[in-house]
Amino acid sequence: MGHGFSTLLYKEVLRFWKVGSQTVAAPVLTSLLYLLIFSHVLEAHVKVHGVSYTAFLVPGLVMMSVLQNAFANSSSSLIQSKVTGNIVFVLLPPISYLEFFLAYVLASVVRGLVVGAGVLLATFWFAPLTFVEPVWILVFALMGGTILGSLGVIAGIWAEKFDQLAAFQNFLIMPLTFLSGVFYSINSLPPFWQQVSHWNPVFYMIDGFRHGFFGVSDASPWLSLSVVGGCLVLLTLFTLNLLKRGYKLRA
């Protein structure tokens, strides 16, 4: 990887960091509000996997923040650059499509991890957390961030207007993340919805991530690893192919 790649990565990180109140502080606050509200309502009544509801909820919220912010970073950066036209600054230099992909996705992962860490720090005080198998935590955070970062690249390239991107976000990303077991264990669902959840790749990201904290989960972490790993490979290949063809970027 050349200097072009590292500069693009640096620029993408700097871009969200310069508006950190929107890109980092705001999502941390949102997660904190979810935690306060849901745990206030449910803490006394619910226990999941033998841990308190609040403790159960924290890893879910952290991972949801990682995923949503990874998606938001690449997609909003690309759509803004396209709409304002400054995408040419990246298209004119000798940057390969692979470097382009890695820089945007890696910056998304960085944003996801920064926000995730922020949520963890902010919510840590509300529930005793354990870190039983921390490797899983890291592996799923990185893979989930990469997948959503890639999805963000696809959405950012595909969308021509902000409302198209909003549609992608509202009708695909939000349902997938909210219906993935962030707020509940899918074992508590009726059998039909359990089945449906097993078709949602985000469920495996959250479940595997949570396994790292408690050592118990709805699905085996190895199953989650293979599902998430498979998605990662497919999506990476798909995105690279779009970029290689210059889809919507080089007419």
Next chain:
Amino acid sequence: MSAAIRIQQVSKCFGSTKALDKVDLEVEPGEFFGLLGPNGAGKTTLISALAGLVRADSGSLSVMGHDVQSDYRAARRHLGVVPQELVFDPFFTVRESLKIQSGYFGIGDNDRWIDEILENLGLTSKANANMRMLSGGMKRRVLVAQALVHRPPVIVLDEPTAGVDVELRQTLWAFIRRLNEAGHTIVLTTHYLEEAESLCGRIAMLQSGRIVALDTTARLLRRFSTHTLRLRSRDEMPADLVRGAAQSGGWWSMPFDAFDEVEPLLARIRAAGCRIDDLEIGKPDLEEVFIRVMQGQAEASVN
């Protein structure tokens, strides 16, 4: 030595619009070249194809001998493009933008050259201003600066003086001229034909995606445009003179090829008893050439 720019049989369609139609063009190293044409002629599309922003449907393009598709890294390193649209990244200051742009081209430490560009474009005092705070003309200067960070041997400017004040035009052209004298190849599009006439050694005219004229500026002027004697008189003109002349607003315009035709012309007017109220000699200009080339094409396509 390979051409600075070589364009061979390049065609490009957008839906049913034929933006480029089998364009052939070669620009030699060190040239100051003008690419002219009415709105929608395909100038920007041609530049975009050269820069890899648009993929040609057929044909090939190269910069300093490097194919823009198969050897895109080298081609792009040798090319600096000032886009027509006034684009900027609102997140960064002028200096940050230039440093980042240098990095994209693989240049880590570029501060001295950046300072020099800023100085030459009158941007030094704005170096640390955020891009959003700059006026339109200032943003245009930064756009020029961004195209130059990697010292490209071939520089393409797509209407760099659109909406720009006189002062910047002069500083900009002085700077670009110096770069040209230092060996950089310059390609320029503009709708200000006097600008092209005074700067460009060679000119191509594009219409509906096709090159309709390509020659040195001097030859184009000679071929399509003549000197004119323009005069104003209240008296009746001799009939034989009126035949070759055009009249508008009290002025008579009489074309002539060589200056030794002027004296006999004036002598005949005096002999006819006409008093001359006002007189001037018009030089051939590119505007006339442009209009005649474009009209000639329009007539050719009707027939």
